[in-house]
Amino acid sequence: MKTMPPVRLALLVGIVGLGGVLAACGAAATTSAGPAARSISGGLAQGGGSADTASADKSAIGSAGPASQPLTNAVQTAQGDQKVIQDASLGIRIKSGAFWDSYNQAVAIATRFNGYLVSSQVGDATASETNAGTITVAVPASSYSDALAALRQLGTPNQLQVTSQDVSGEYVDLQSRLKNQQAQQAILLDLMRRAQNIQDSIAVQNQLSTVTGEIEQIEGRIRFLDQRTTYSTITLHLFTVAAAPVQPSLWDRSGLGQSFATAGQAFVAVIGGMLVVTGVILPFVLLLLLAFGVWRLLPVSLRPVLRRPTSS
Secondary structure (H helix, E strand, O other), X not given: OOOOOHHHHHHHHHHHHHHHHHHHHHHHHHHHOOHHHHHHHHHHHOOOOOHHHHHHHHHHHHHOOOOOOOOHHHHHHHHHOOOEEEEEEEEEEOOOOOHHHHHHHHHHHHHHOOOEEEEEEEOOOOOOOOOOEEEEEEEEHHHHHHXXXXXXXXXXXXXXXXXXXXXXXXXXXXHHHHXXXXXXXXXXXXXXXXXXXXXXXXXXXXHHHHHHXXXXXXXXXXXXXXXXXXXXXXXXXXXXXXXXXXXOOHHHHHOHHHHHHHHHHHHHHHHHHHXXXXXXXXXXXXXHHHHHHHHHHXXXXXXXXXXXXXXX
């Protein structure tokens, strides 16, 4: 296999770099064109393009190099399916004490429609009884409406918020950019194999790293859109309504009940005070009674006699 002169190799590297800049500018122009550009792309997907458009596509394909593949089929395939991100937030009032039953039913409904539980946030460690929580489930986009209707039957719905985002245009742009970057990558790999020295290899490797990074970023965004458009998310807020407070009776409203309660508390306080006083005095009284009993048991001659002092 013939090797390429260094001057010619450097010239090709510069041409490839210029082609990458022009491809990026073309992608940005397609994105900024807005609805008009997307409607034209939709016409291509339906086979309604003009002869000039077809010739432009052929020339673009030819300029991508021998390693490139036709882009028209990829664009048409991407536009064949509409890409829409759907999310819903639903508030459900349930009966007190029925939270975990409703929780399990919500997970069972998601599983029945080939979905799964994404996340949940339920109560806290200090709550004695769980009466509220949030559940997020993901279901296939084709079963989104049916799953939402089934979840509404768990209780009394009082809030519903549905959002939809059409990302079809962005998806088509990403597919086109991916094909262009893959074509650039193939050319750079071919130049890498033909490089004659280390300097040429480093020059090609730098551009190849940039193109590879762009490809990975685009592929990551495409995977994200595929996941978000294939599955729709439904966030369910389960809660209970606190019982209405009991209305006070006529007896309580008149104030007599409070007065009697106050009088009862005062009576109890007085009795308690009397018991305290009795407890303090009782030992002294017992000692006096004991001394008096001993004095009565002594003979009369031995009993101490209290004499009054005589005045002089």
